[in-house]
Amino acid sequence: MKSTIPDTGVPIIPPAGNGGDRQEASLHGEILLRLRDYVVEGNIPDGARVPERQLCEMLGISRTPLREALKVLAAEGLIELLPNRGARVRQLSQRDLEELFDVMAGLESLAGRLACEAITDAEIAAIEQLHYEMYGHYLHRDMHGYFQTNQRIHESIVAAARNETLKTAYANFAGRIRRVRYSANFARKRQRWAEAMREHEAILDALRRRATSELSDILFQHLRNKRTAAIEHLTEPQEDSLASP
Amino acid sequence: MKSTIPDTGVPIIPPAGNGGDRQEASLHGEILLRLRDYVVEGNIPDGARVPERQLCEMLGISRTPLREALKVLAAEGLIELLPNRGARVRQLSQRDLEELFDVMAGLESLAGRLACEAITDAEIAAIEQLHYEMYGHYLHRDMHGYFQTNQRIHESIVAAARNETLKTAYANFAGRIRRVRYSANFARKRQRWAEAMREHEAILDALRRRATSELSDILFQHLRNKRTAAIEHLTEPQEDSLASP
DNA sequence: GCCGGCCATTTTGCATTCATTTTTTGTCAC
DNA sequence: GTGACAAAAAATGAATGCAAAATGGCCGGC
Numbered sequence: 001m002k003s004t005i006p007d008t009g010v011p012i013i014p015p016a017g018n019g020g021d022r023q024e025a026s027l028h029g030e031i032l033l034r035l036r037d038y039v040v041e042g043n044i045p046d047g048a049r050v051p052e053r054q055l056c057e058m059l060g061i062s063r064t065p066l067r068e069a070l071k072v073l074a075a076e077g078l079i080e081l082l083p084n085r086g087a088r089v090r091q092l093s094q095r096d097l098e099e100l101f102d103v104m105a106g107l108e109s110l111a112g113r114l115a116c117e118a119i120t121d122a123e124i125a126a127i128e129q130l131h132y133e134m135y136g137h138y139l140h141r142d143m144h145g146y147f148q149t150n151q152r153i154h155e156s157i158v159a160a161a162r163n164e165t166l167k168t169a170y171a172n173f174a175g176r177i178r179r180v181r182y183s184a185n186f187a188r189k190r191q192r193w194a195e196a197m198r199e200h201e202a203i204l205d206a207l208r209r210r211a212t213s214e215l216s217d218i219l220f221q222h223l224r225n226k227r228t229a230a231i232e233h234l235t236e237p238q239e240d241s242l243a244s245p
Numbered sequence: 246m247k248s249t250i251p252d253t254g255v256p257i258i259p260p261a262g263n264g265g266d267r268q269e270a271s272l273h274g275e276i277l278l279r280l281r282d283y284v285v286e287g288n289i290p291d292g293a294r295v296p297e298r299q300l301c302e303m304l305g306i307s308r309t310p311l312r313e314a315l316k317v318l319a320a321e322g323l324i325e326l327l328p329n330r331g332a333r334v335r336q337l338s339q340r341d342l343e344e345l346f347d348v349m350a351g352l353e354s355l356a357g358r359l360a361c362e363a364i365t366d367a368e369i370a371a372i373e374q375l376h377y378e379m380y381g382h383y384l385h386r387d388m389h390g391y392f393q394t395n396q397r398i399h400e401s402i403v404a405a406a407r408n409e410t411l412k413t414a415y416a417n418f419a420g421r422i423r424r425v426r427y428s429a430n431f432a433r434k435r436q437r438w439a440e441a442m443r444e445h446e447a448i449l450d451a452l453r454r455r456a457t458s459e460l461s462d463i464l465f466q467h468l469r470n471k472r473t474a475a476i477e478h479l480t481e482p483q484e485d486s487l488a489s490p
Numbered sequence: 491g492c493c494g495g496c497c498a499t500t501t502t503g504c505a506t507t508c509a510t511t512t513t514t515t516g517t518c519a520c
Numbered sequence: 521g522t523g524a525c526a527a528a529a530a531a532t533g534a535a536t537g538c539a540a541a542a543t544g545g546c547c548g549g550c
Contacts, residue, residue, distance in 0.1 A: 025328045027504070028316065051531070062505045064309070067533090068316045071273065075317045077410075083271050084511050084532055099410040102359060106411070110351025113465065165322075165344040166351070169414065216465075217458050220358065272534070296501070307535045312503090329502055329541055 028065035035059075035069050039078050039089060040175045042182035047091040050079075076172055078179065092180060094234065098227060100177055105223030107170050108154060112215040114161035115207065124207060127156050131204050138197055146193075153200070157207070157219075184234060192229045199225065273310035280304075280314050284323050284334060285420045287427035292336040295324075321417055323424065337425060339479065343472060345422055350468030352415050353399060357460040359406035360452065369452060372401050376449055383442055391438075398445070402452070402464075429479060437474045444470065 035055075044050060052063050052070075059066065074081045080090045092100070130153045137146035158170050199222045206215035280300075289295060297308050297315075304311065319326045325335045337345070375398045382391035403415050444467045451460035 029328075053531075063532090064504055064506090068313055071313045072316050072320045075320045077413075085513095086532065096410070099408045102408055103355070103410050103414060106351055106355025106358070109461075110348070110354065110465075113351070114347060163344045163347055165341070165348050168322075169348060213458065213462050216354075216461065220355075220461075271532095298501075308502090309534055309536090330543095331502070 026065075027061060028068040031059055031061060031065050032069040032072055035066075036073060036076075036078065036175070039073065040179045040182070042179055044089045046183065047088050050087050050089070052086065077176055092176070094231060097177075097180060097234070098231060100173060101223060101227030101230065104170075104173050104177065105220045105227070107166060107173065108157065108223055109216045109220040111158040111161040111163075111166060111170070112203075112207070112219040113212050114163055114166070115157050116210040116212040116215055118162045119160040119207065119210075123156070123160050127153055127160075127207065128204060130156065131200060134200070135197065138193065150196075150200075157203075189229060189233070192225070195225065196222070271310075272306060273313040276304060276306060276310050277314040277317055280311075281318060281321075281323065281420070284318065285424045285427070287424055289334045291428065292333050295332050295334070297331065322421055337421070339476060342422075342425060342479070343476060345418060346468060346472030346475065349415075349418050349422065350465045350472070352411060352418065353402065353468055354461045354465040356403040356406040356408075356411060356415070357448075357452070357464040358457050359408055359411070360402050361455040361457040361460055363407045364405040364452065364455075368401070368405050372398055372405075372452065373449060375401065376445060379445070380442065383438065395441075395445075402448075434474060434478070437470070440470065441467070 038044070052066060056063055056066055070079065070081065070087050073079045074087070078090060079087050081087050130149055134146055134149040134153065137143075137149055158167055161167075199218065202218050203215065203222065206218055283289070297311060301308055301311055315324065315326065315332050318324045319332070323335060324332050326332050375394055379391055379394040379398065382388075382394055403412055406412075444463065447463050448460065448467065451463055
């Protein structure tokens with residue numbers, strides 16, 4: 001068996017986490033959600049060939065809805081479809097990653113701008129709360145907690161922008177990056193960590209003052225720095241610190 | 246015949262303009278390109294029901310590749326797929342349009358930032374060239390020429406950002422807006438026109454100086470103003486001026 | 491005359507089938 | 521043993537078929 005997917009029998013891919021209380025009537029939609037999660041979570045190696053037949057067995061469906069879902073995932077940029085040669089998980093080059101991070105930076109920068117126009121004091125207070133929580137994780141060197149809270153902060157800013165279109169685009173690009181994170185076992189460097197905390201202070205400060213342009217700049221730069229850290233991590237993956245007291 | 250699509254016989258949708266020298270081996274890819282253009286160009290009224298069978302006849306194919314293309318267009322946000330009730334051209338509310346313009350503003354703002362880092366003097370010179378050309382159209386009250394050159398300028402800035410991911414996303418959102426433009430027969434107000442020219446002067450100036458943050462702000466604001474003009478135009482469509490000496 | 495339920499037709503969703511293309515395997519010559 | 525060629529196997533791309541759902545028309549009732 002040459003297949004790159006673990007071959008432990010038949011249905012492997014779980015019936016959609018449904019963590020966000022989402023529901024999808026049609027089969028292809030359900031399949032789409034499941035497959036997307038499955039790919040984003042890094043269950044298929046980069047560039048691995050994924051025979052349709054096998055996926056069909058795993059999901060317990062016929063090829064028609066599966067192929068529809070694959071086309072959509074390809075449009076989203078998660079996989080690529082080679083003519084007559086099937087679907088492959090899209091292998092992101094370093095350049096691709098840089099581009100992705102920059103686009104994310106642009107979207108967050110935009111989110112910051114829009115948030116300044118629309119955010120309520122209560123929302124700012126909630127973000128402050130998250131900020132302190134994150135600071136706690138930082139002090140305790142709890143990388144995982146830090147990471148999650150960090151993500152919630154950024155999502156809160158995007159939510160405060162009151163723009164569903166932006167939110168959707170953001171989620172799409174975030175998914176592509178998350179896949180790399182999952183599979184490459186990302187972690188920030190210690191040095192970068194403290195810097196990131198300082199940047200978050202500045203973000204919060206600008207947000208409080210509704211300093212539109214300033215926040216936009218800070219958010220962009222913050223993501224830019226993340227990008228640099230990520231690329232460095234990929235280039236020399238030995239020098240990371242996932243958890244340490 | 247209740248159909249909303251002009252019923253002049255069988256294949257109606259042309260075999261892909263192929264203006265950009267694009268080629269697509271697979272049928273569903275070909276169909277995707279054709280259908281996307283067809284929808285973007287406003288050939289199907291907002292919210293119109295589009296029976297698959299009819300589209301199949303028009304395109305001379307079976308339902309399978311068509312449905313695959315529809316799924317992708319839905320993912321791109323051009324149409325929406327109601328479960329068991331077929332595909333409809335997505336009707337954009339005023340709010341949707343505002344959101345789209347804001348996202349476009351964010352992407353152009355980002356493009357400006359990145360362009361400042363990467364643009365060559367030659368590219369700036371080319372944009373200056375376009376700028377003067379556009380100014381000529383402005384002086385001659387040539388709305389169409391103005392509009393096209395304007396678009397080329399913005400595309401040049403995006404191109405100068407050297408980010409394919411951004412370019413793709415930009416093209417996607419631009420398509421959604423263009424559809425509205427095509428069908429609503431957009432036009433700027435005279436007053437706004439002069440303002441836009443001044444903004445373009447500022448854009449060019451900031452670009453020459455590679456003033457990253459400044460350009461980012463100006464581009465965002467420029468698009469924001471476009472947004473306002475567009476919304477006003479939609480709200481009271483009688484007060485426009487498409488061409489006048 | 492208008493409204494609501496029932497049935498025929500249409501349309502969608504998915505499975506299955508058919509036709510190519512690709513990939514693998516097996517064989518033969520060197 | 522290695523390489524190339526050819527046939528077999530498998531995979532993809534597209535078309536067709538079938539069941540379920542929705543649409544539209546019709547009739548009866550109020």
